[in-house]
Amino acid sequence: MSAATNWFRKWKTLPCAGRRRQLRATTGNLESLRRDIETDVHLRAIEDLLQSLGTDAMRGLSTTVACDLLNKTGPNELTPPRKISKALRFLHLCFGGFSLLIWVGAVLCFCNYVLEYGTYGEASKEHLGLGIVLVSLILVTAMFSHYQESKSSRIIESFQQMLPQKAKLLRDGEKKELPVAELVVGDIVLLETGDRVPADIRILECQGLKVDNASITGESIPLLRTGNVHPTNNLMEAKNMVFFSTDIVEGTGKGVVVARGDHTVMGRVAKLTSKLAPRPTPLSRELHRFMKLISCWAVFLGILFFTLSTAIGYSWINSIAFLIGIIVANVPEGLIATMTVSLTLTAKRLANKNCVVKHLEAIETLGCTAVICSDKTGTLTQNKMTVRHMWYNGELQEVMASDTWRKYTKNPGFHNLARVASLCNRAEWESLPKDMPVPPLSKRKILGDASDAALLKCMEVLVKGGAEAYRRTCIKVFEIPFNSTEKFQANVYVCGKKHVVFLKGAPERVLERCSTVAFDNETRKLDDEIKNAYTESCYILANNGERVLGFADLDLPVSSFSPGYVFKEDPPNFPLQNLRLIGLISMMDPPRPTVPDAVYKCRCAGIKVIMVTGDHPDTARAIAKYVGIITDDFLHHDHNGKKHSIVVTGVELRNFDSEQLDRIIKQYPEIVFARTSPVQKLQIVESCQRLHLITAVTGDGVNDSPALKKADIGIAMGIVGSDVSKEVADLILLNDDFASIVTGIEEGRRVFDNLKSSIAYTLASNVPEITPFLAFIVFGIPLPIGVICILCIDLGTDMWPAISFAYEKSESDIMLRKPRIPLKDHLVSHRLLFMAYGQIGIIEACAGFFTYFVLMAEHGFLPYKLLNLRSSWDSIVVNDLQDCYGQEWTYEQRKILEYTCHTAFFVSIVIVQIADVMICKTCRISLFDQGMNNWVLNFGIIFEITVACIVCYAPYMDEILRTYPLIFEWWLPGVPYAVIILTYDELRKLWIRRNPEGWWDRETCY
DSSP states (O other): OHHHHHHHHHHHTOOEESOOOOOOBSSTTHHHHHSEEOOOTTTSOHHHHHHHHTOOTTTOBOHHHHHHHHHHHOOSOOOOOOOOOHHHHHHHHHHSTTHHHHHHHHHHHHHHHHHHHHHHSOOOSHHHHHHHHHHHHHHHHHHHHHHHHOOOOOHHHHHHHTSOSEEEEEETTEEEEEEGGGOOTTOEEEEETTOBOOSEEEEEEEEEEEEEOHHHHSOOOEEEOOSSOOOOSOGGGOTTEEOTTOEEEEEEEEEEEEEOGGGSHHHHHHHHHHHBOOOOOHHHHHHHHHHHHHHHHHHHHHHHHHHHHHHTTOOHHHHHHHHHHHHHHHSOTTHHHHHHHHHHHHHHHHHHTTEEESSTTHHHHHHTOOEEEEOSTTTTBOSOOEEEEEEETTEEEEOOTTOOGGGGTTOHHHHHHHHHHHHSOOOEEOOOOTTSOOOOGGGOOEESOHHHHHHHHHHHHHSTTOTHHHHTTEEEEEEEOOOTTTOEEEEEEEETTEEEEEEEEOHHHHHTTEEEEEETTEEEEOOHHHHHHHHHHHHHHHHTTOEEEEEEEEEOOTTTSOTTOOOOTTTTSSOOSSEEEEEEEEEEOOBOTTHHHHHHHHHHTTOEEEEEOSSOHHHHHHHHHHHTSOOOSOOBOOTTSOOSEEEEEHHHHHTOOHHHHHHHHHHOSEEEEESOOHHHHHHHHHHHHHTTOOEEEEEOSGGGHHHHHHSSEEEEESSSOOHHHHHHOSEEETTOOHHHHHHHHHHHHHHHHHHHHHHHHHHHTHHHHHHHHHHHHHTOOOOSSOHHHHHHIIIIITHHHHHHGGGOOOOTTGGGSOOOOTTTSOSSOHHHHIIIIIIIHHHHHHHHHHHHHHHHHHTTOOHHHHTTOHHHHTOTTOOOEEOTTSOEEOHHHHHHHHHHHHHHHHHHHHHHHHHHHHHTTOSSSOHHHHOSOOHHHHHHHHHHHHHHHHHHHSTTHHHHTOOOOOOGGGGSTTHHHHHHHHHHHHHHHHHHHHSTTSHHHHHHOO
16 A cells, blocks of 8 residues: 555656746646656556556455545546636626726716716716716626626536546456546556546556547547557657547557546646636737827826816816816727627627637737647648558559549459458448438448548448458458557458458568569569569658558468368467568548648748647658648758758657757748647747747647647637637637638738727827817817717717728738737837827818817807907806907807807718728728728718717707707818828828838838
8 A cells, every 4th residue: 555655656746857948827836747757657567567556467456455545645536727707707807908997087977977066066967977878888898798708617627528437447356347536546447449548557468459549649540559568768659558538449458557637647738728827818918008008198188188277277177077078088988899899790700711719809819820830630631541542563553532443343453452451451330220321421430440441431432332342252260450569460361262361561561471462363473673663652652641551462272271270369370471462552631622722821921830740750741741831842850950941850859948949940931840749739839939929729639738728829629629629729610620720810810900990090080089178278269079079979970980890801912911020010009190190180180170160250250269268258257258240149159159169070070080981991902992892881981970960950969968950061161171081091002002111101001
């Protein structure tokens, strides 16, 4: 008991190989989790290992010892992480980011209403209504966002689902079936086909045991296990180990538990995933930056105007009203709603294109992706092993998708090869219910490993009657399963009245056992010419990343192998030399047809695609060349060289420090990482992020979850992806197709462009909203526009057009630009501010003031008369104020004229904002090329005019909003300025297109 306990404690504190890296985390133990496991359990002799664990291979642990261990070490379970409650998430949405500034404005409105009521006994309901509207806006937006992003954290639960409920083991010398939670280190576990491995187990003995390590390596290839010691320091490559959460696909075995729960390989992955701190998205950082920028500006102007208004004699209550007006004018209240709706609409568009977005802000993050670390199997490829070439009769033949059995009907050489491929094959079609029709070939399920399944499916197409045409006429009497030492599989069948040996295996192992070769219906001596042709074909096919198998047969003489002969395996009592060479068949997991074009689009968009796979380097390199990730003919492995492309293996990566890895990723445009572990995939992601590259990572297995969570954008596979990978990912590809990522990137860039357009459109109206207050205080003119009219613009007329940018199609050059650099290319840049405030905003302010002065002049107040008229104008005791023509105006008449000017100023802003929304559709492309096909925006323009008409002409608006009807002529002064905006912007864009990188491009193209 003490020996097992001590060993378990030693396992928990094992030293770990690898280098230290900085990683944001919530615990100090994270560094040890990130390193590769270093242990000798796979190297120790079985007797020594069992003795150190205090167990027996035939009897297992005693119940008493097992219970003591269980009490000391706890159940065989994964530790769940802390969860964030839905209430806290909702509060964060209500009070985090940009919402905080709107809360400030709302609180000031309520305070002003209370103070005014407390001072005068009555108060205007303007500020009360404004405060309620602002709070409603925050709450509605928060609820909408919470609804979209309300996904409970089920990371560890997904891991728990992978854990089988029962395990078969030996206790007290008896076979028992116990809950997996009760397993302890030292238990002897029995494994068979279909089992999910309940812990990390060292194999003691097995018969044809194959395990699918897809949840560890990401590669769905059955791997043969053995009880023998495998001389490798890498635990993951040990052939005498099976790991927690992997699947037994074939055979039986017995092993001893050496690690369980959090201390298994997969437990470490789960723990690492749960402890990785999420990185803030680029969009959240941009919004935080914009919030600070606009907050500082709004507070500065608010305090300035509050001070100035107090200094010139206004009461502190009225001064607070100015403070609120300035804040309301500066804060784009509709931005939160605009952003949320834009992201939600884009998420729906992506869902229609097989991309499910779990976190809305991830959409924009995907748009500024600079590096994609992509899996190979299932993402770049179809995850369907397919026969590609055959070699027989001394010639290499390509298998075409259009081939049928008719092509090979009169081809004896092919049928020799097809017979061996069909009979030396353990794959079978899954049986169907009697009444169920046979489904199409592509949808039929096959039981067996990937290679045998590919051969079976190929024979179904190329042989009339499929493999069953041969299996019906022959009876299998003996089999030597494939093993990693001999690298071949041998089957003995009774065909007619004689026994026939069929051999399948590694091409070189098959060739060395042959002395003759089949040519159609004759058998020839195997000479050097045939050997060279055979070897050369193997080299060509392997170099293309195809898996090659050799095939041979031998008719056994009836005199020596009569019916009923008993065949033996160790040692074989039948000949396995001097066989007849039949041919070769190569197969590969073919790339998806959409991937090469998608990779090319990434290259045009300045995005580096890095393949990160657990597969063999040659296979990875071949697929990478096929899909265009690698374009250089010369691939070198000198990491200090200066070539274009490089293939780095996991063994090499293990010896790199962080600087070397950073240099490789920075130096080489085309990179493939092969034979990598989950920890190494995480290290690659970290390296990209150290280089300030926004990194997207694809993954499907549990092994990918740390990298998916650490990445700026994690992308899980919807078809073959594990529950865990889907939970930690930001985006799920329903069709597992890499091309969908490129679609998502384009949509992400489109979102960012449209958000900038929306902000530029919204901010432009801030200038004509703020300058009236400035003119009111500095020049002493009657206030040109009031707070209520500003609110009608920000939360009324501007809202629909701002949101409509979410429906705007992308500019034609969007995927020809380099990725956005978050540290340099901001959502709100100096160029955007210069355009919105320094150019378009000034023109709009001119339109508003021109309308204001025209209206005042028509009523007898010329511009010079308005200077320093404020005190008299606002005085309630002055009822005989004269205009330029000697007419006297009472206080009530002046206020009606003032509110009419507010209405006219409001209308003029609406008119120029119509021009503004049209020019903000594009940054470089002409409006005539972009067109006006965005009917949501077109209706938004109609909406603006409709709201303006309602504000002007609806009954009781003079009492509710203090706005008054306008005659038609008072709508016209703003029209010339709208034409000026359209003309100026078209000329600006023309100059940018003709002089890229010129001053206009650098300073005005946001």
